[in-house]
Amino acid sequence: MINVGIIGATGYAGEQLVWILNNHSKVNIEFISSYNYSNERYSEIYNNYYSFFQQICIDTEEALNKLELIDVLFIALPHSKSFEITRKALQLGVKVIDLGADFRLNSEEEYETWYGAQHGYPEVLKDAVYGLTEVKREEIKKSSLIANPGCYPTASILGLAPLLKNSLIDDRSIIIDAKSGVSGAGRAATIGNIFSECNESIKAYSVGKHRHTPEIEQELGKVSGKDIILSFTPHLVPMNRGILATCYSRLKNKITKEDVLELYRNFYRNEYFIKIIDVLPETRWVKGSNLCHIGIEVDSRTDRVIVVSAIDNLIKGAAGQAVQNMNVMFGIEETKGLDFVAMFP
Amino acid sequence: MINVGIIGATGYAGEQLVWILNNHSKVNIEFISSYNYSNERYSEIYNNYYSFFQQICIDTEEALNKLELIDVLFIALPHSKSFEITRKALQLGVKVIDLGADFRLNSEEEYETWYGAQHGYPEVLKDAVYGLTEVKREEIKKSSLIANPGCYPTASILGLAPLLKNSLIDDRSIIIDAKSGVSGAGRAATIGNIFSECNESIKAYSVGKHRHTPEIEQELGKVSGKDIILSFTPHLVPMNRGILATCYSRLKNKITKEDVLELYRNFYRNEYFIKIIDVLPETRWVKGSNLCHIGIEVDSRTDRVIVVSAIDNLIKGAAGQAVQNMNVMFGIEETKGLDFVAMFP
Amino acid sequence: MINVGIIGATGYAGEQLVWILNNHSKVNIEFISSYNYSNERYSEIYNNYYSFFQQICIDTEEALNKLELIDVLFIALPHSKSFEITRKALQLGVKVIDLGADFRLNSEEEYETWYGAQHGYPEVLKDAVYGLTEVKREEIKKSSLIANPGCYPTASILGLAPLLKNSLIDDRSIIIDAKSGVSGAGRAATIGNIFSECNESIKAYSVGKHRHTPEIEQELGKVSGKDIILSFTPHLVPMNRGILATCYSRLKNKITKEDVLELYRNFYRNEYFIKIIDVLPETRWVKGSNLCHIGIEVDSRTDRVIVVSAIDNLIKGAAGQAVQNMNVMFGIEETKGLDFVAMFP
Amino acid sequence: MINVGIIGATGYAGEQLVWILNNHSKVNIEFISSYNYSNERYSEIYNNYYSFFQQICIDTEEALNKLELIDVLFIALPHSKSFEITRKALQLGVKVIDLGADFRLNSEEEYETWYGAQHGYPEVLKDAVYGLTEVKREEIKKSSLIANPGCYPTASILGLAPLLKNSLIDDRSIIIDAKSGVSGAGRAATIGNIFSECNESIKAYSVGKHRHTPEIEQELGKVSGKDIILSFTPHLVPMNRGILATCYSRLKNKITKEDVLELYRNFYRNEYFIKIIDVLPETRWVKGSNLCHIGIEVDSRTDRVIVVSAIDNLIKGAAGQAVQNMNVMFGIEETKGLDFVAMFP
Known part of the structure; x- marks a missing residue:
């Protein structure tokens, strides 16, 4: 069982992570956190989870205190919000899959040019792997920090x-x-x-x-x-x-x-x-x-x-690819939890 | 393994049957048939099945010739189209789950009043069970003909x-x-x-x-x-x-x-x-x-x-409930193949 | 020419008032005001007005200082916001058409029960006319305060x-x-x-x-x-x-x-x-x-x-009916500015 | 008053022509015709015209018999359907504004290449004017045949x-x-x-x-x-x-x-x-x-x-531009009947 935490679980990408991971046979969601909905029951924010998912959102600080319980942390936050969280996770040996933009650009300068913000954790950029699974699979296998693509x-x-x-x-x-x-x-x-x-x-x-x-x-x-x-x-x-x-x-x-x-x-x-x-x-x-x-x-x-x-x-473009990367990182079947046909109409 | 056939597989209810049954671990789809798309590849009608489902639609006559291969027949046709098909299936000992209206009303007269058409198989009406699973579960278990609710x-x-x-x-x-x-x-x-x-x-x-x-x-x-x-x-x-x-x-x-x-x-x-x-x-x-x-x-x-x-x-109101009834009829877990959280947004 | 002012011009009902009144051959829009967009050009908030309507939103205070310039004031605000504005307008002899809820209920108590707020101008309730034109036309003709229906x-x-x-x-x-x-x-x-x-x-x-x-x-x-x-x-x-x-x-x-x-x-x-x-x-x-x-x-x-x-x-249910009432109040053709066929598709 | 006929009045472009022309102060709609809805009341096909427009669709043959009553004919048909109609109209001195594709390409060969059909009236191509008003205004003024742009x-x-x-x-x-x-x-x-x-x-x-x-x-x-x-x-x-x-x-x-x-x-x-x-x-x-x-x-x-x-x-891309061209052809104000602000939302 892979123990995971999700920071930013109440945005749409975060919600898709919960949707996929809650149904993933090799995953245990240890915690979910939210800036705007901490202490609220997830199934009251997203009623589709009524009776299917009983967790309550914790806040970021609580989440950081629980990092030791997990193997991998998903972060689904706006840009510039992942630096410190990632630092703490990596220091504790927790793998990180960041769905935001903070580690996608290899160059600190490029980041600052396009995002108009200082990069808060540039020393790790050389190790971050751009998580487009089909293109970077071998690197992803060995990485502890995945910058999930836009x-x-x-x-x-x-x-x-x-x-x-x-x-x-x-x-x-x-x-x-x-x-x-x-x-x-x-x-x-x-x-x-x-x-x-x-x-x-x-x-x-x-x-x-x-x-x-x-x-x-x-x-x-x-x-x-x-x-x-x-x-x-x-x-x-x-x-x-x-x-x-x-x-x-x-x-x-x-x-x-x-x-x-x-x-x-x-x-x-x-x-x-x-x-x-x-x-x-x-x-x-x-x-x-x-x-x-x-x-x-x-x-x-x-x-x-x-x-x-x-x-x-929200799936291949965000949460699905993030889980695909997790599967690759942990050596389990790449399609696990992701093997569904599109729903039409 | 339950061998199933689907008549009317290219309407929306039929398509949902394929979507659910193709992913159902206890089911083998033996054939799918269509009036308008016979001899066409299903995945070319519904591109979401590309590489996931390789069958070609057969026509009704072919389908009737394959009844002996299956345990249960799903029919998803407009009203008044299920009488003869159902008769043939039941005679061969094949269970029928009709998603149309032909066996829902217990009274032949009511059928003719509301549908403006003669009922073509009234002798079976007393045995047909209205397949609202939560209300009729015990009868469904013993039935060979389910009239799936509107x-x-x-x-x-x-x-x-x-x-x-x-x-x-x-x-x-x-x-x-x-x-x-x-x-x-x-x-x-x-x-x-x-x-x-x-x-x-x-x-x-x-x-x-x-x-x-x-x-x-x-x-x-x-x-x-x-x-x-x-x-x-x-x-x-x-x-x-x-x-x-x-x-x-x-x-x-x-x-x-x-x-x-x-x-x-x-x-x-x-x-x-x-x-x-x-x-x-x-x-x-x-x-x-x-x-x-x-x-x-x-x-x-x-x-x-x-x-x-x-x-x-299309799910609880049609194909999902039909599969739920099949699960009940065949004594397998009622939620099998149906245990998914709503997709939002 | 009827000189009008619009308070709350940047909500959807207000926008429809501008749409209708700007094209009304007997009307001059003297000012528009907005709480959230004061000092902004209307055509930059709603780009459909680019080159068609050049006014800039003023704030409420400025609007109140211009009451003497107008014959009728349209108010399109959330409930409980119209009391003071209406008082000032009526005192200056300016007719008021309020698209909000403040004068629709004849009883002060009913208002307080349903809206959970104190009524700020109850003495005028007996004179306010519920502006459902087809039902109240004769009263509307003589009224200075129209409570436009929901x-x-x-x-x-x-x-x-x-x-x-x-x-x-x-x-x-x-x-x-x-x-x-x-x-x-x-x-x-x-x-x-x-x-x-x-x-x-x-x-x-x-x-x-x-x-x-x-x-x-x-x-x-x-x-x-x-x-x-x-x-x-x-x-x-x-x-x-x-x-x-x-x-x-x-x-x-x-x-x-x-x-x-x-x-x-x-x-x-x-x-x-x-x-x-x-x-x-x-x-x-x-x-x-x-x-x-x-x-x-x-x-x-x-x-x-x-x-x-x-x-x-937004039209018969808000701004259109408000203009219909204005037409009645000022004795001009009731359909003036409102005589358009629905746009389909 | 400009007397107009509309052939193909029940498609969407045709419907927009009716919408605009019925409200155009210089136009009288003499007839409307339809292939699929002849003898049907227009306001029963498009209910928005209930009580606003009382005409009944005639068929094409009837329409051709009424060409002498009109000054200009609007044709809103699929490609290759306008050749004969246009020929008859022009021979009778009726101006034609064709919203279809039949006279847009100057070259008969190009037409046949792209449309896979023979051109039925090539001798008039040199006189047809591509009716993008802003680009061709002077030619439009003098033309009897406008190929309204796609x-x-x-x-x-x-x-x-x-x-x-x-x-x-x-x-x-x-x-x-x-x-x-x-x-x-x-x-x-x-x-x-x-x-x-x-x-x-x-x-x-x-x-x-x-x-x-x-x-x-x-x-x-x-x-x-x-x-x-x-x-x-x-x-x-x-x-x-x-x-x-x-x-x-x-x-x-x-x-x-x-x-x-x-x-x-x-x-x-x-x-x-x-x-x-x-x-x-x-x-x-x-x-x-x-x-x-x-x-x-x-x-x-x-x-x-x-x-x-x-x-x-449907407006600048079809019916509106057609009416703009009509205005230009008949020397009336170019914006007549077309001077409306976009409806939002």
């Missing part, structure tokens, strides 16, 4: 890695136009998150400056062996869950769609959660699953390849 | 049965105002089902004449020991899944909310899937689960008790 | 008034089951209003204790000449706009649907905004209009009449 | 024209990633259009081969004076109305966002319906209006300019 980067990197690994595209030509459901904005009581403000509308936001950009560039850079600079544009779509990333790039040489598909199938041939499909992905077919669907078109008129990838932002 | 009746009867069983309410005072997501209208390509026609609107329909009315009256009549005549009004709500039934009735005598809650908790004390909650139900807390949440208010100003019940129309 | 009461009273006026129903048998879009909850940044918390769900709330109940009972009581006590249950539906009220009551005597329809058509024969339709209403057909659609079913099995009424909660 | 091309061309006119961008670098509400798919009873199939999902479709592509390339080619080949990808978003086009291209030289904004403001300085806004557009702010909102970002990291444009697909 939701957009998960869809984007999985979609583009095979092209860059095989040097098929002009590395200055990449444009990622991504679309997310509103749960991606978190469980924050803001005017912008109100139903009537999001429903019946779509918008782009943070154009040219979204904080997931450097994360995508960093990891695709490693895959390609070159510096990657790309355009990333997120959009907000009136649905609860799902990310669709439409990824454009210029082909260096002529290649058919079939050959690109073959290359993708080969690249991901051992990956349970990545499905290269013959048609174009739709987020409904991955909703509620840890899967990533990838579809391809080659447009010979423009010499572009268009890769479309779809994930559930 | 989605609205499931929510309505579960909500009102304790009041009638305990003679707390005036039996002429019952009004059920029910609201359903659009998946309840089935996977039918009609103008009325188009996104833009359903979205951003709510309507009542079939007021005073919905075909689920006699089914509710029949079963509540059995619970109460008296003829029940009630008002039932369904509404269409712009969401995929969920039914909320708001049930009004007049109390015969003063009673507190706490006492009614206590009585409900007692009535359902051994029921895993029925949760009497302290607050009012919302469909999001049962979406994707086989649960029924029930909440209560007593309004002393009007001497009315208002019971609100919530289910997922 | 959204639910507008749909409910319009739906039930003809039955009660004609003594057709048992006045203890009334149940109103109402459903509203999320804009009815206001532009408040709360967890409950977040898109992902409202979308894909429906719930009942404030069962037996919603504050619109006494307002409905008071006004239907006047129509019927008897005290009315009824059940009113509001529900939250995942759509932006619209209210559907499904109103149940027991008929005293047999009557056909056609006769009830005839009676309704006669009752509202001179009313431009009330449409008695042959089919059942759907909110989409009134969305964006000042109309109320009413449909009827008589259920002879249960001796009940079911009246379904549909409005746009 | 919804996606309207947003795309308006967004990109100023960049190309000023030779600011690499003309091989253009990528348009567009997102549309479901009404764009038309009022067709298909499985793909069902609420539960569209809701809670987003998808790309027709990647690299959507029929609006040549239309965009043709018109941007004229603006730039060079052949344009670009990538255009449409997406389906779960909302009723709205198109957002996110347009990427590579800047030839360094330029600031402020300079690009200034250039856009200058380009559209006399255009009532085009608004260059300081923030990024959202479709909610143009919903229900004939406006196009355009926002700009310059990303110096990638040397790209990203233009985002938003329209209501």
